[in-house]
Amino acid sequence: MAVDEVSGESVGLDEVDTRTGWLLNLIACAGAELVARLWQPGTFDVLAAGRDQQGRKLPAQGHVAAARLGWTPCYPDGIYVPSRVTRVVTAQVTSTLRTLAYRDTAIGVLCSRFDSDTGRLAPATGSEVCVPSGFARGVCRQLAARSRRGEGTQATWLRITDLQGPPQIAALARLSAADRQLAQLTVAGGELVLTVKLPTCPAPAGRAQWRWVRLTAAIPEHLHGRPVTDWHLPSLVLDRGGVLWRCAGTEMVPAADPVAGTVAVGVDWSPSTLGAAALVAEGPNGLSSDFHGWTYDDRGLGVKLARLQTEGQMLHRKSARLRQLALSASPEVRDRLESKIAVLEAHRTAVGAKRRKINRELAFHFASQVTAYSVAAGAQLIAVEDLTTLETRSHGRVNNNRAAQSARRQAVVALAHTAAGVGIAVVSVPARGSSAWCPGCDEPLSRPGGYHSAWCVRCEVGGNRDHMAGINLAKRVLLGKTNVTRRRGQMPTVRVTEHAPVRRCRDKTSPTPRQPRHRRVRCSSPAMTERVGVNSNQSVPASQASMWDTVKPVAPQGVAGSRDTRTSVRSATAVADSMRST
Structure with missing residues (x-):
């Protein structure tokens, strides 16, 4: 409910929504104006240096840093906005520009190595800033598009302001x-x-x-x-x-101690599903595992996400094509095309909102399932692949794009939040070679059954490719638990990959995952009923009963509805004669 604090009168929820919308509109408009005014190279130079005009270090609070730099939004004449609302605007704008400052530096480093004739980047030197390969390919596409437009890339140092316009400020x-x-x-x-x-x-x-x-x-x-x-x-x-x-x-949550952990669960990001897990235990005889993993079931949400992604891409292509047509169209046709473009953009925004909602639901459901699996196994550590070095390749353009846009980052955040509630530490480990090397002998695995299978001829162990990767990840966190790097605001990380043989344990160590039964279907075995037809020797099972069955069978003619009444079985000859007559 909502109440006016001064008069004590009740305020309708619709009125609260309207007044909140006015507040968010003021924040979004003021933020867009401030970002457009600050969209210049000098702004990113100041943020990259982290110093103000007097050489003092910029504070971490966004609104304090903006006040020290003199970044103040401008409002239309005659509009009064409290200074605390201005704080909200400057804090949001400063955080957005600080995020883009890294991209500005990376673009300047990559444009010096870009060849406009071939559209590729030259090899990096040892003194340059390390840029992830996926990020570098995105910048390379931007530089190639700039070269195709005829703007050229003769400049030795381009900035982010040369490649793209100012970002949008969310109504938040x-x-x-x-x-x-x-x-x-x-x-x-x-x-x-x-x-x-x-x-x-x-x-x-x-x-x-x-x-x-x-x-x-x-x-x-x-x-x-x-x-x-x-x-x-x-x-x-x-x-x-x-x-x-x-x-x-x-x-308040129990403190997690990675050093004292003896049982670890490794979570591998799979292209077929969001993730899979496997268990490794440390004992007096070394590391052991039963080589049986657990695969996450996304309940069909992954199929829905793929459909929404395809639909969003189709809407984007169609709106881009209509924009190209509108450039050379007459004013009347241009107006109709712009109205169609507005409708397409509205549909695309709605599709994006659905995808964000499903991604969040998928991430927290995955986190709860992995946490329950770890608690049942008695694990103290959960190892996840380092997402900064993880990149999907060789699965085709469509599958690579789907895997790249999956909710892995949200799943990691949700897993760290959920596991902290039960005292389990989530540690990031290197991802290279986790699904390609044997956990026992550290030799390359073969693929006898295709991509999703793995087998080691030397150790005579194998199974699902994702489960083998989970064993390698769990092994790495157990071997590197004494060298965990912790940075403020980041997840604990193991940066060095160590090897130790993982022997196959005959005893069952991993928990058996629950197999939920569909509640709509009864567990009784189907009864065998006699077939009424041409061939009465064959019998077919009766349909499974369901609590959702609301259609009752129609009583035969001449029967008042008594269950004791038996209907006479017509012969096959009579049935055939009636069919010929009709």
């Missing part, structure tokens, strides 16, 4: 960048109470048109038993259901 209000003069959050029982200033009109002219509104929302039931010690100010967005709060909370 990060209230954590402000203080109590804009928003306050309190907890009362099982409810969160947010008191925030909202405008009363689209263009507020003074302070009187900014009023306090008290919003109350219930804490979700799955968080009632969690040891949450503090709730932080949320980010406000608008979706189809109205105002959405994205809250962060501080929760």
